[in-house]
Amino acid sequence: MTATCLHCGAAIREPVTRTLEIAGGRRPLCSAACEAVATRIRDDGLTDFYRFRTAAAAPATGSSGTARWAAYDREQLQREFVTSLPDGTREADLLVQGVRCAACSWLIERAMGPVAGVREIAVDPLTTRMRLRFDPRVTRLGELLARIAALGYEPLAGTVEAGDRAGLAERRAGLRRLIIAGLGMSEVMTYATAMYAGALQDMSAEIREFLRLVSMLVATPVVFYSGVPFFAGAWRGMRGGRPGMDLPVSLAIAAAYAASVWHTFQGSGEVYFDSAVMFVFFLSCARFLEMSGRHRALGLSGALARHLPRVATRLGTAGPELLGVTELEPGDRVLVAPGQTVPVDGHLDNTTARFDESLLTGESRPVHKRAGDAVIAGSINLLEAATVRVERVGAGTVLAQIGRLVTTARAGRPRLVEVTDRVATWFITGVLLLAALVGAAWWLYEPERAFEVVLAVLVVTCPCALALATPAAFTVGMSALARRGVLLRRAGALESLSRATDLVFDKTGTLTEHTAGITHVEPLGGGEAAALLALAAALESRSEHPLARAFPPAAAALAVSDVVAVPGSGIEGCVAGRRLRLGTRAFAGALATAPEQAALADSAGGQSVWLGDATGLLARFDIAEQVRPGTAAALAALRGAGLRLAIASGDQPGPVGAVADTLGVTTWHAALQPAAKLDLVRTMQRDGRIVGMVGDGINDSPVLAGADVAIAVGSGASLAHHAADCLLLGAGLEMLPPAVRHARRTMHIVRQNLWWAVAYNVVAVPLAATGMLAPWVAALGMSASSLLVTFNALRLGRLAPAAATASTPAAQPVGAALP
């Protein structure tokens, strides 16, 4: 069994050299940095962190040097995220990288709480936001941040967007309205019960008048404070010529309230304060739920760019200097220490490095980069210090662009929402007309009940599935997908994706990797395959040839010298003192003085590279396209979901057929020009199929544009330029089947809600119109219907368990070993 690190959960290769005595047992650790962090956590008496966390911590990086954090003491930098409070303290608003569950926020709050100068600290595990109020006369911000870094977290001066503040204000206002309505309702209902009972038991007129007066007193703030959003919405709708659901709601509330006030002062007739107040309360509940779902969705997947750090280390002529990111110019060189987030888009300057691009792609596997490769802001440098040449800063970065894409897609309205909106307008006009007709009929038949019946009709009709639940379902559904690394560029894509019957795949870059891989090593001279591969890899590490990328990274132990590349033939050089040739068969064999060996042919499918030395040919490496990992399983799942699959490729029939065979796809077309691919899609569409095109988006934009729903697979920098409706941010197709399932589920729930709304109204409206429903029963029925459809729509926010763990490391069994 391999040991796992107590702190970060990484596998440790035996033997374990670092351990820590904690909670009565010795636990292994992977690095000095993790050891320092775990020791500090133990010595602070916070061992509980390891017991209760639900996700392993981020690996410690040892970046707790106080010098690095001293930059945060500079006034001009603090101006961006620190506010001075009247009592002389200051409040910093920061994002903490590495916070993965509630235990993390507990750890930071407990460890920082007792520190001198810290007045208040709160970490929200959901948004990873930290509010830190401190006394600048006692301590410095840089010192506090260094302490947080010592716990293994990375505080970032995030930009608190105006949207966040507005969201918080909206939530607080909603809560206040809700509580006023709730408390008011409980009071008014009490008085109403007393009055109903009193009507049967001869309540004195004096007390009845008093109760009515008190009811009015309590109902007034409910209607005029909690009810404001409805009146405002109704007014907006009327001015825009599109009466929404707010109009009948407002009419009902206003009419019930006005009539009750009139009757209270008259001292005769019925009062409906209870109905009006109950109506406001339940509708506020539904609104609040819908708002919470929306905020949660936005907070989790939107506003990506605020995760970027605000300071960077520039390598100037006078050595490294810390400064704000906004002061950087394209062409500057920026030093990114291990564990830090890359603050800018640019190119890797002078080293190879590994980056975690999970913020963009949802995939936490490290990405290996070489000098000159594009590096994206928001990725985390994992191992060694890297230098990045700045290309784009701030709003120009890919991360910011993707953030904007998400926002634009959200602002767009899917066709279905457009339709339901139009239907809702007609529906509401119909309801108003119906109420007027019913009122007129009752006026002739039984004038004293006319008002009550009109009120019941206005209250009972529920267009909420049209006006509230459908948009909510789309917002929540899109955000749930975004969290899985599936971005929708237009809101309608969710609908088309759910209706797709056929998926056509491009081959290169979609089903297979862009670069080839070694499929087979054939030792010829009796050597061991792994050793021969290492020799070849060492030689190829000096080559710029595209095929060189097929070889694994070279081991450092093998010394390589005297490398000469012979274009069209191969490469020759000394590896560990041995002269080797790697390339075509003739070239590699020509180094030998011995006679030509038995006839050997290149492998049937792809290409072969040969390795030879002075004794003759040593090995043959077969190089072929590699099917991306997880592709076969994804395609099988898609077939299981009832989709017809096909491959359309510009490549030759040989390789295309091989890939199709491997993946079990029976329909494939090879050697297609982009125009021919488009024809293929058009033909399928003429047969009534709804076609989704999956490509890498680089050379197949015409087909993507012609398909009903265009899905682009890709990673990193090229993503923002695609013309697709739907972007899979991860490197492979793994997320496509869940995306299709989720799209179908969203549409299913939308349809459910619409059917419910129709059924409910068909039953309730005639009952109300015939005078069989009291206004308060109508209010209850309509509110229950609203809550039902809203809850149903919010169900979409929950992820299937498999997907929830895909992007975050699973909980480590560390806690189980602690007592």
Added chain:
Amino acid sequence: MSIIFVLIPLGLGLLGAAVLAFFWAVRSGQFDDLETPAWRVLLDDDSRPPPGGDDPPPD
């Protein structure tokens, strides 16, 4: 029954107090994060940091 002329205004006074208390709680951010407090109750907070725990970490 005339006691309700006293009791109901009294109840309204309490209602007003409850509303004020709630408004204060909303303004001071008590409802902004409803997730962490649910966890906090599971975690021991008896153990105080040992003396000297306030020293800056060795770098």
